[in-house]
Amino acid sequence: MPEYSEIRSLVEAQGSKIISVEFIKKDGTLRKMLVQNAATRTHVKGEAASEQAKRAAATRALNHPNLLNIFDMDRGAIRSINMDTLIRIKCGRILWERSSG
Numbered sequence: 387m388p389e390y391s392e393i394r395s396l397v398e399a400q401g402s403k404i405i406s407v408e409f410i411k412k413d414g415t416l417r418k419m420l421v422q423n424a425a426t427r428t429h430v431k432g433e434a435a436s437e438q439a440k441r442a443a444a445t446r447a448l449n450h451p452n453l454l455n456i457f458d459m460d461r462g463a464i465r466s467i468n469m470d471t472l473i474r475i476k477c478g479r480i481l482w483e484r485s486s487g
Contacts, residue, residue, distance in 0.1 A: 390451055393469050393482070397423050397454065400477045404459060410471040419465070425457035 397405065402424035411417045446453075453466040475482040 390454075390469055393472065393475070394454065396475060396480070396482055397456065400480075403477050405456075406474075406476040407456070407467060407472065408474040409467055410473065412468075416473075419456075419467075420459040421456040421465075421467075422459055423456060425459075 400423055402422060405421050405423065406418065407421055408416065408418050452469050454469050455464055455466055457463070458465045473484050
């Protein structure tokens with residue numbers, strides 16, 4: 387299992403840069419996606435959200451700490467990636483790969 391905080395920190399540190407991620411989808415197929423972390427801030431209400439939406443987001447984060455919310459550049463929408471199935475993250479010269487051990 388990857389270290390969630392390490393992955394989150396890596397993605398957040400990229401700001402508005404485009405990131406390439408590879409992961410195994412729920413159906414077992416490989417998915418390659420171009421994502422941007424900074425774009426999630428403009429598509430999520432945050433403080434402007436209703437109290438119910440804030441509680442739902444907090445509950446989801448607590449119940450599913452393995453999910454990473456990112457902005458899919460190809461589809462123009464927020465997506466969740468299961469960090470347990472991540473294989474590779476690449477941004478410029480920065481490369482994170484799942485260890486084989």
